[in-house]
Structures are given as C-alpha cells and as structure tokens.
Amino acid sequence: MRDYIIETHQLNFSFGKFKVLHDLDLRVPQSSIYGFLGPNGAGKTTTIRILLGLIKSAPNKISVFGKDLIKHRVEVLRQVGALVEMPSLYLHLSGRKNLEITRTLIGNISKNRIDEVLEIVGLTKDAHRKVKQYSLGMKQRLGLALSFLADPDLLILDEPTNGLDPNGIKEIRELIISLNRDFNKTIFVSSHLLSEVEKVATHVGIIHKGKLHFEGSIDELRDQQRPTTLIEVNNSAKAIEVLQAQNIAAASVQNGTLKIEANDKPMIHQINSSLLNAGLEVYQLSPQQSSLEDLFMNITQTAQN
Amino acid sequence: MLQRFYLLRELKAEFSKYRRTMVYWLMVLCPLAIAFFVFVINNWTMPTSLTQLIEKGKNPWEMYIIIHYRVMSIMLLPLYIAMMTGVIYGREHRNNTWKHLYALPIPQWSIELSKNIFSLLILLFTLLIYAGFVLLSGYVLSMTNPKMNLAPFDNHLGFNLLMALKVFLSMISIWAVHNWVGRRFSSFGYNIGLGLVGVISAGVLIQGWKYVKYYPYAFPALGVLDKQGIHTLFSQPIVYSLIVGAVLWAISFWDIHRRTIRA
Numbered sequence: 001m002r003d004y005i006i007e008t009h010q011l012n013f014s015f016g017k018f019k020v021l022h023d024l025d026l027r028v029p030q031s032s033i034y035g036f037l038g039p040n041g042a043g044k045t046t047t048i049r050i051l052l053g054l055i056k057s058a059p060n061k062i063s064v065f066g067k068d069l070i071k072h073r074v075e076v077l078r079q080v081g082a083l084v085e086m087p088s089l090y091l092h093l094s095g096r097k098n099l100e101i102t103r104t105l106i107g108n109i110s111k112n113r114i115d116e117v118l119e120i121v122g123l124t125k126d127a128h129r130k131v132k133q134y135s136l137g138m139k140q141r142l143g144l145a146l147s148f149l150a151d152p153d154l155l156i157l158d159e160p161t162n163g164l165d166p167n168g169i170k171e172i173r174e175l176i177i178s179l180n181r182d183f184n185k186t187i188f189v190s191s192h193l194l195s196e197v198e199k200v201a202t203h204v205g206i207i208h209k210g211k212l213h214f215e216g217s218i219d220e221l222r223d224q225q226r227p228t229t230l231i232e233v234n235n236s237a238k239a240i241e242v243l244q245a246q247n248i249a250a251a252s253v254q255n256g257t258l259k260i261e262a263n264d265k266p267m268i269h270q271i272n273s274s275l276l277n278a279g280l281e282v283y284q285l286s287p288q289q290s291s292l293e294d295l296f297m298n299i300t301q302t303a304q305n
Numbered sequence: 306m307l308q309r310f311y312l313l314r315e316l317k318a319e320f321s322k323y324r325r326t327m328v329y330w331l332m333v334l335c336p337l338a339i340a341f342f343v344f345v346i347n348n349w350t351m352p353t354s355l356t357q358l359i360e361k362g363k364n365p366w367e368m369y370i371i372i373h374y375r376v377m378s379i380m381l382l383p384l385y386i387a388m389m390t391g392v393i394y395g396r397e398h399r400n401n402t403w404k405h406l407y408a409l410p411i412p413q414w415s416i417e418l419s420k421n422i423f424s425l426l427i428l429l430f431t432l433l434i435y436a437g438f439v440l441l442s443g444y445v446l447s448m449t450n451p452k453m454n455l456a457p458f459d460n461h462l463g464f465n466l467l468m469a470l471k472v473f474l475s476m477i478s479i480w481a482v483h484n485w486v487g488r489r490f491s492s493f494g495y496n497i498g499l500g501l502v503g504v505i506s507a508g509v510l511i512q513g514w515k516y517v518k519y520y521p522y523a524f525p526a527l528g529v530l531d532k533q534g535i536h537t538l539f540s541q542p543i544v545y546s547l548i549v550g551a552v553l554w555a556i557s558f559w560d561i562h563r564r565t566i567r568a
Contacts, residue, residue: 049566049568052407052408053407053408053567054407054408054566054567054568055566055567056565056566056567073413074411074412075410077410078410080410082408084405085404086401087405088401088405088406089400089402089405090402091400092396093322093325097324100321101318101321101322102405102409104314105314105318105406105409105411106409106410106411107310146405150410
C-alpha cells in the first residue's frame with residue numbers, strides 16, 4: 001500500500017511577478033479525506049489546478065499515485081476525478097446527457113455506471129431534466145457525479161459546498177463521507193471554512209499566502225489547541241499593562257474581555273489577585289476550550305504578522 | 306492502443322454536445338436562407354445570363370450554380386465562419402467546460418484537434434447542404450417561372466459538388482483565423498467584428514490591390530470569380546488558402562499549447 005497518493009515537492013508558482021505558491025510540500029495519505037484549508041486567495045484553487053494539470057508546472061514537482069504528473073498526465077488522470085470551483089456543465093443538455101458525454105470522452109465505462117452515479121448523488125428522478133433547470137445544489141451533485149463517473153481512486157474537490165444553503169452543504173458533506181467510507185476513495189477537498197472541513201476530514205493542510213503552515217491528522221491539529229481563560233474587567237487597557245508586568249500576553253482583546261493562554265488554577269489565582277490589587281474590577285474569569293476555528297485563525301494570523 | 310481512438314471518441318462527444326444548439330440550426334438555415342434569397346432574385350429579375358442560355362437551348366445549370374456560389378462566398382461565408390466558430394467555442398467558454406475537459410484523462414492535443422475537426426466538418430456539411438438547396442431551387446424555379454425552366458437540362462451535380470468543395474477549401478484560411486480567435490477569446494464580439502472587417506476589406510481590396518491574391522478573406526471570392534480555373538479544384542486561390550490556412554492553424558495550435566494556464 002502506498003503511503004501518499006499526492007506528493008508535491010517544493011512546488012512554486014507565480015502569476016507574473018506575483019508569487020502564489022511558495023515551496024509547497026503536500027502529502028496526502030491514501031484513503032484519507034484531506035481538508036485543504038485556507039482563507040480566500042491563499043492559493044488553494046491554484047494548487048488544485050496545478051494538481052490537475054490545468055496550469056502547467058515543472059516536471060518532478062508533483063507526484064500522484066507515485067507517478068510524475070507531467071510525464072504521465074493521462075495515466076494519472078485516469079485515476080483522478082475532479083470538481084474545480086463551480087461544476088462545468090453543458091446547461092442546455094440533461095443531467096444524463098452530460099454524464100453520457102463524459103462517458104464517451106473517457107471511454108471504457110459501462111452504460112450502467114451512469115445509473116449508479118445518478119443513484120449515489122440522488123439525481124435519478126431529475127436526470128432527464130435540462131441542467132439549466134437544476135438548483136445550485138443539484139448542479140453541484142451532478143458535478144460530483146461527473147467526477148467519480150470513471151470510478152477513480154482519488155477525488156479532488158475545490159470548494160464543493162460553495163454557494164450552497166445549509167441543506168445542500170449537509171448533502172455534499174454526507175456524500176463525501178460516504179464516498180470515502182463506502183467506496184474507499186481518497187478525497188482531497190479544499191475549503192475556506194474550518195467548521196466544514198472539521199466535520200469530514202481525517203487530515204488537514206492549512207495554506208496561507210501560498211505557504212503550508214500545518215499538515216497532519218485532525219487529531220494532531222487538535223493537539224495544538226491551547227487552553228485559554230477569558231477575563232472580563234472594567235478597564236482592559238490597564239489590565240493588559242498589569243498582565244504584561246507579569247510577562248503574560250493577552251491573546252485577544254474584545255469589548256473589555258481579554259483572552260489569555262493559560263487555565264491552571266494557581267496562575268488564574270495569581271492573575272486575579274494582581275488585577276484586584278491594581279484596583280480593577282474583575283467580573284468574570286472563565287476557562288475556555290479553544291476551538292479549531294481559533295487555532296485556524298491563530299495559524300493564519302500569525303502567518304500574516 | 307487506445308491512443309488512436311481518442312479522437313474518434315471526442316468527435317462523437319462533440320456531435321452530441323451541440324444537440325439542440327444553434328450550431329445545427331445555422332448549418333441548415335443559413336444555406337436555406339441564401340438559396341431562397343437567390344431564388345427570389347432569379348424568379349423576379351430573370352438574369353439575362355440565364356434566360357439567354359435557356360432560349361438558345363444551352364444548359365444553364367453551370368451558370369446557375371456559379372451565381373449561387375458567388376453570392377455564398379462573397380456575401381455570407383466569412384461572416385458565417387465567424388459566427389459558427391464563435392458559437393462552437395462560445396458553448397465551452399460560457400459553461401467554463403474547458404477545465405472539465407482538460408482534467409479528463411485524454412491527451413490535450415486531441416481536445417483541441419477534435420474541436421477543430423468538428424467545426425470544419427460543420428462548415429463542409431453547410432456547403433453540401435447548400436449544394437442540395439441549389440439543386441432543389443433550380444427545379445422549384447422551373448415550376449414557378451416558365452422562362453427559367455432548368456428542369457429539362459442535365460443538373461451538373463458533379464460541378465455543383467466540385468464548387469461546394471472548392472468553396473470549402475478556399476475558406477480554410479479564414480476558418481484558421483476565426484478558429485484561433487474563437488478559442489482564445491470568450492467574447493463573441495471579437496469574432497464577428499473581425500469577420501465584418503474581413504468582408505469589407507476583401508470587398509475593397511479585391512477592386513485592384515496588387516497583393517489581394519494573398520489576402521485570406523479574398524480567397525473564397527477569388528476562387529469563384531476565377532473563370533479560367535473554375536473547373537479545377539486546386540486553382541490558385543484554393544492552393545494559397547490551404548497554405549496560409551495550414552500555417553495559421555499550426556501557429557494557433559502552438560499558441561494554445563504553449564499557454565501556462567490551460568483552462
């Protein structure tokens with residue numbers, strides 16, 4: 001069994017003088033759901049387009065299924081299904097016809113497979129309708145059906161829940177989980193929403209400004225979470241000074257509420273005493289379990305600074 | 306082994322993806338409209354070039370066919386090519402389906418080549434359909450206008466098809482230009498604008514410019530106006546069109562493939 005399905009080696013890319021990707025080293029494990037996270041403009045779509053050969057890259061930088069993408073493009077893509085941004089569909093044709101065209105283009109796919117994928121994405125009843133009559137969610141599901149029509153081992157999905165309502169997001173999420181669990185597909189899915197990725201991913205890569213800031217399992221990401229305490233006082237500026245005198249930095253300040261990275265009892269007691277001694281009114285001392293969202297923000301903001 | 310079938314599969318997909326689009330309608334309606342237009346003119350004005358031949362008992366079909374292909378080549382063809390290539394590529398641009406095609410396990414050259422062959426076949430079919438309408442209109446004219454009775458004479462079908470093929474070959478270089486522009490730019494306007502400029506400039510330059518024989522937009526008109534070489538398939542304008550077209554197509558193919566961002 002191969003360890004990594006996708007590997008990139010110091011991948012760089014620039015649009016003219018603007019550098020989009022900086023020495024990107026991705027490792028996507030087999031049978032994983034790899035959440036590729038980053039804020040808008042971080043370089044996610046560019047990375048995905050390079051991984052699919054939609055943007056030319058240098059040889060020996062990308063290896064998919066152990067093969068160099070540039071040298072073995074067709075062979076590699078035979079095992080890859082993709083959905084890049086909004087699904088690319090022929091709107092004047094029916095859902096079934098769209099699938100039939102892709103089936104003809106790829107070749108070697110049985111006709112029954114079209115019914116199978118329609119069933120999986122729940123579009124059997126609407127298959128005869130023109131795609132221009134579909135809702136965004138249905139288009140997205142048809143795009144997914146196209147991506148795994150050839151039964152590829154790897155699915156590369158770029159923001160598949162973009163623009164969908166909560167119900168549509170849930171449907172796509174369940175579909176991704178089912179494709180991984182029931183059909184053993186490795187799924188590389190990009191998103192700018194950690195909350196979404198958190199619900200499906202087994203592994204995460206966090207990209208910001210073209211650099212990879214974290215890569216590992218979702219548990220490894222959680223291990224990086226640090227406990228925090230929320231402190232509410234009458235004068236936050238003065239409280240910051242008092243804390244700084246003790247070499248404690250406030251992680252964030254919002255509406256008179258400070259957040260510090262500590263929650264052990266002796267330390268909380270010491271902080272409380274010093275704040276009271278400084279004449280401040282302390283209204284709240286509340287231990288927090290920081291969320292992955294905080295961690296994500298922390299990683300991307302630290303990178304920004 | 307499968308390599309050789311890529312192109313056939315993609316061509317099959319091309320023919321199905323344009324179902325219920327303007328492509329097939331234009332392919333039939335444009336030649337019909339031109340044939341009808343020429344029919345009306347012939348019926349009302351009864352050109353002496355034709356009536357004199359009929360009166361003398363000489364076969365008028367050759368002249369009748371030449372008139373049709375002159376109208377087609379000079380008035381419509383460049384704009385039709387601009388419109389057709391625009392419509393064909395517009396479908397992929399509008400739905401942004403390039404990225405879907407380029408992410409499929411098929412060679413990139415065959416994606417472009419199948420589209421090129423498809424649009425050329427559509428243009429060839431258009432001219433063959435036109436040949437059919439020319440034939441049909443001749444017989445309809447014989448029924449509607451006794452002075453224009455072409456029916457008793459041999460219909461020169463072979464010459465009719467030769468003219469269709471000749472006009473097709475003479476427009477290869479115009480096709481190469483519009484095929485390139487249609488592929489590179491998503492806006493339909495570039496293709497139509499260029500087509501208009503091409504038609505007007507050819508119309509002006511053909512009046513006496515020394516080098517007009519090398520001007521792509523003039524090749525179809527020069528092909529059908531060349532009385533000496535009218536029975537020859539590979540007359541000078543056709544040969545020039547093929548050479549210029551092949552060079553332009555090769556450059557456009559290289560241009561599409563050299564781009565970093567493919568889709």
